[in-house]
Amino acid sequence: MKKHLMILFVVFMTTVGLSEALSDLDLKNYNGDTVLISMTTLKSSTDLLAYNGMVYNISAYSDLKNISKEKFFSVGTESLRILKKDAVIEKKLASVKTIGYLAVSVKELETFNGKSSSVPAFFASDGKIYDVTENIKCRGGVHTVAYQPGKDITIDLKKSKHSNNVIKGLLLIGILTFNFEDLYAMNGKNGKPSLVGVNGKIYDFSELKRWAGGEHLNVHSAGQELTYQLKSKSPHGVKKISSASVIGLLATDMKGFSTVISTNKNLKYSTKEQNIYEEKEIIGFLTK
Secondary structure (H helix, E strand, O other), rough: HHHHHHHHHHHHHHHHHOOOOOOHOOOOHHHOOEEEEEHHOOOOOOOOOEEOOOEEEEOOOOHHHHHHHHHEEEEEEEEEEEEOOOHHHHHHHOOOOOEEEEEHHHHHHHHOOOOOOOEEEEEEEEEEEEOOOHHHHHHHHOOOOOOOOOOOOHHHHHOOOOHHOOOOOOOEEEEEEEEEHHHHEEEOOOOOOOOEOOOOOEOOOOOOOHHHEEEOOEEEEEEOOOOHHHHHHHOOOHHHHHOOOEEEEEOOOOHHHHHHHOOOOOOOEEEEEOOOEEEEEEEEEEEE
């Protein structure tokens, strides 16, 4: 296990040149140039920690390795290796090299619903996950208005008069990700949202009239990766999707990617570094 982690660290340090803080990133512009680090990888090592959506390698910083457990979010007795808001530690981290963004899957987000005192409360907006654990309006996992922890609230916020004021000043946790199975299930039917993957971004078409019921003009269906279809077969290309919200990234680990390929022999997907391609188009990303 230790040998495996050392290999991971070498890969991280030699392939990552982080150029942008998550707080400054518009997810529509993400192209795989920064590594996505999974919750599983983060929790597996005391040499890693996450703060404000960024993952740090603290192996050479003894003071940071000795941070008390109370400074981290936890579920029950399990530390998530995600730091709570702390100005002193934030100042120390300014001199530590970041190695990637923290990727939190939609299934993982659902567990962070704040419904018990031992579980933090996070929600997602525009593909980014925020901490609302100590927000008095989110006590017991229920917001006093309509913003439910453990969920993506992008569309709800856009409809709200409060809009971005709701997330202003909140601690970032990471990027919301959907694997292929997650995407396939979000087909606009039986109360599910109409989600579509394009160039590795997950778009929510639920509010678009021409995607009612998860179907678009009897040509395209929600719950699918549609980069090739939209770019090669649609008269509008991808121009018409700009009005839809990007709520996350299509991302999986290598094991998950291998499963997709083995169960869908007709797919012509390939990988290079952390990007997944169909032909020459990026259609998803690999998590570390």
